[in-house]
Amino acid sequence: xxxxKVKVKWGKEVFNDxxxxxxxDPILFKxxxxxxxxxxxxxxxxxxxxxxxxxxxxxxxxxxxxAVVLLMGSKEEDVPNEPKQKPxxxxxxxxxxxxxALDFPSGLTxxxxxxxxxxxxxxxxxxxxxxxxxxxxxxxxxxxxxxxAGSVTAALRDLYSAMDRGNGSSIPPLILLQVLHAAFPxxxxxxxxxxxxxxxxxxCWTEILRMLQQKxxxxxxxxxxxxxxxxxxxxxxxxxxxxxxxxxxxEEPVTTSEESFLQLSCFISQEVKYMHSGLLSRLNEQxxxxxxxxxxxxIYSKSSKINRLPAYLSIxxxxxxxxxxxxxxxxxxxDIKFQLNLDVFDLxxxxxxRKLIPMRNKFKVRNSVLYVHVSTY
Numbered sequence: 001x002x003x004x005k006v007k008v009k010w011g012k013e014v015f016n017d018x019x020x021x022x023x024x025d026p027i028l029f030k031x032x033x034x035x036x037x038x039x040x041x042x043x044x045x046x047x048x049x050x051x052x053x054x055x056x057x058x059x060x061x062x063x064x065x066x067a068v069v070l071l072m073g074s075k076e077e078d079v080p081n082e083p084k085q086k087p088x089x090x091x092x093x094x095x096x097x098x099x100x101a102l103d104f105p106s107g108l109t110x111x112x113x114x115x116x117x118x119x120x121x122x123x124x125x126x127x128x129x130x131x132x133x134x135x136x137x138x139x140x141x142x143x144x145x146x147x148x149a150g151s152v153t154a155a156l157r158d159l160y161s162a163m164d165r166g167n168g169s170s171i172p173p174l175i176l177l178q179v180l181h182a183a184f185p186x187x188x189x190x191x192x193x194x195x196x197x198x199x200x201x202x203x204c205w206t207e208i209l210r211m212l213q214q215k216x217x218x219x220x221x222x223x224x225x226x227x228x229x230x231x232x233x234x235x236x237x238x239x240x241x242x243x244x245x246x247x248x249x250x251e252e253p254v255t256t257s258e259e260s261f262l263q264l265s266c267f268i269s270q271e272v273k274y275m276h277s278g279l280l281s282r283l284n285e286q287x288x289x290x291x292x293x294x295x296x297x298x299i300y301s302k303s304s305k306i307n308r309l310p311a312y313l314s315i316x317x318x319x320x321x322x323x324x325x326x327x328x329x330x331x332x333x334x335d336i337k338f339q340l341n342l343d344v345f346d347l348x349x350x351x352x353x354r355k356l357i358p359m360r361n362k363f364k365v366r367n368s369v370l371y372v373h374v375s376t377y
Contacts, residue, residue: 002022003021004019004022004064005017005018006020009068010037010039018032026055030055037073040073046071047072048063096169103168105163106164106166108172109170111196112196113196113198113199115201116204117204120204123205124208125160129219129235130216130231133231134156134160137153137216139154139215140154141154141155148183149212151179152176152212153215155175155180156208156212159175184207202263205263209232209236213232213233214230217229219234233260236311236314237308238262238308238309239259240258240259240261240307241304241307242257242303243302243303246291246294246298248291248298248299249294252291252292262314263313264279265279265282266279266316266336267281268317274337275338276338278318278336280347284301284303286300286302305352307349307352309344315342319332319333320332
């Protein structure tokens with residue numbers, strides 16, 4: 001009887017002197033392997049020099065004493081169970097299922113040329129301090145007129161709450177749109193086709209901030225140098241130091257004043273190619289006003305410097321200008337370049353620059369260390 005003693009290798013384990021009788025069906029040899037390893041016969045793959053052992057015959061496998069037989073297969077308890085819920089592939093998902101699976105933020109339904117409002121709402125939602133202040137607001141929406149600022153604020157709060165619960169779905173901002181139309185009828189203007197006309201997102205941004213400015217109180221700390229009445233002023237508001245010099249009178253002294261702003265304007269002209277130069281042109285301009293020393297209107301040079309930077313600085317690209325001949329507003333489609341990191345240090349007043357220098361130096365040292373570290377590899 002041709003009985004051989006072979007060595008069985010299974011993963012990291014090795015079993016020596018395992019008997020294999022080639023006069024018997026291989027299923028009996030596999031039964032021995034099951035007793036040694038716990039791998040069921042249907043999960044076993046037995047190989048010798050590239051040949052696979054079948055259940056009913058030895059085929060071309062030639063055994064000899066000391067031959068190394070390779071066993072592949074897992075014990076039943078090591079095999080993962082079939083999932084209770086069948087997997088769903090991305091290709092088979094609809095938009096809502098895809099948004100939920102990938103943890104997308106909730107979107108806003110376009111109700112007919114309302115992309116200007118949707119973009120404004122989504123942009124403001126990225127400000128956590130504003131969202132927290134809205135959650136604390138106790139006012140209610142009124143569609144019967146009056147209390148417009150309160151209704152806009154409450155409608156925005158309710159919409160953000162619905163978006164937080166939306167699990168990536170698209171939310172129709174119906175109530176906010178109705179309140180916005182009541183507060184600002186120009187946003188409700190319709191075209192000759194019966195749909196809403198396109199509107200300017202910056203106008204929507206400005207009006208919503210003005211409404212929130214009236215209703216959301218600031219969170220002032222005891223150690224703050226300046227107290228704010230509104231959270232909009234606290235996080236979006238900045239200040240200019242302005243110098244006004246009459247260009248037609250050397251005797252008239254330079255006057256200094258302060259102005260508040262909620263956004264910077266980038267004026268676009270033929271010379272402006274970059275956002276930074278557009279901002280500079282806004283901070284240095286000429287205006288016409290009454291001169292007390294000359295007793296008539298005169299040209300003044302107005303120079304402005306930022307003396308308070310807000311936590312969130314918004315910038316408007318002034319792309320519209322009025323064509324007198326056609327009596328229409330025309331849009332400037334010129335491409336304006338800008339960096340992802342905006343540095344407005346040179347737009348600030350000397351006092352504010354002195355406050356910014358220590359932190360700027362820390363960033364320069366850190367960036368130079370990072371550069372040296374990366375360049376050594």
